Amino acid sequence: MCWLLGLSRSGVNVPGVRMVDASEGLLGIEWIEGSSVKRLLPSGAEDSEEGVDGVSAEDQNPLDAFQLSVDALMGLIGVEIAKMHLADIVHGDLTTSNMMLRRPSSPDSTPELVLIDFGLSYHSTLVEDKAVDLYVLERAFASTHPDSEPMFASVLEAYGKKMGKEWTALRRRLDDVRLRGRKRSMVG
């Protein structure tokens, strides 16, 4: 929760905070008009919650309502994660259900990707932590959405472009993480 203010000051799209009741442990955040990214991608929607706002038919692409291509959506995801990592915040639980696409508030604006659920987040400047953050998302894509490789590749492309010179080391580390998994090698 304490990351939300710093992230919004850094220009990362995160929910606005509306109230905090520390003694009861309550956090009130804004309502985001839109949909989780998970439900916008193939196979993401569970049968019980098929369709966005009940408007889409069986085989209609829910992304059409946002006038956005899958590729453009992946670009938004990559840019938003890069902005967060440039602010040295690691999300800790990146999945397509922890991202929302906000419906444009006016006809001349575009949909906005919002990162949510910072319960496992922490501050880190380490390439390792950011690479693991990306790896966790890659695994989430693979287990949630079929044929996700090209989608995740688009995420990384936009991410790399936004990260600039930090990307070279990060890409190399992501390859290492893919070989060994999320946890660093343990003794024994």
Place this chain on the structure above:
Amino acid sequence: MESLCYPQFDSRHSQVHIALFRNVSNAAAVKARIIAASTAEGEFGEKEREAVNFAFVEARMITSKLHLETAIYQAILAESQNGLRTRTVHSEILYNLNPTHNITEAIRRYGVSEGTADVLVVRIDSPDLSSSTVEQKMKEAVKGDIVPLSELSQVTDWATIKKYHKLNNELAIKEAANNPSREHAVVDNIVVTSVAMKSVMG
């Protein structure tokens, strides 16, 4: 004047009244009266304290109705938990609006001062106190024109707000620099979040 209700709170402070006064001519007198009332004794003191029993907020410093409402909500919350850091729920609103923990500074920046022309007047009370009574009391305290809250957007002093919240070097502001309406939305979002989170910030 607008009224809103927070039924989750005890009725003694569940009703909120907000009015925007423009062209205020007696800001200096209002300020002097608040100060005098705080130490006045006896029946006269009680009467004076009731006459200025409002939050008088410098409207220039408010980005949106949501900004003010967030400060009001956190003030009622603090009062309901006996956690006020200032003397009244109304002064707590001014305290909540200021990014630092300095009460004097909060009153200087967000309260009325000699040059104030636009004032947001807030009364937190029980629903037993009727809106018309509240509006009458507001008009007796403040000399100016009551206008719809939507006129707030004509009053907001974005440059000073950015300065007080130290936003000028923030990436979010720089990215929106060439688009005023976008920048205002970004600033509003940051200051509302700041007010809501103030109680848990170091």
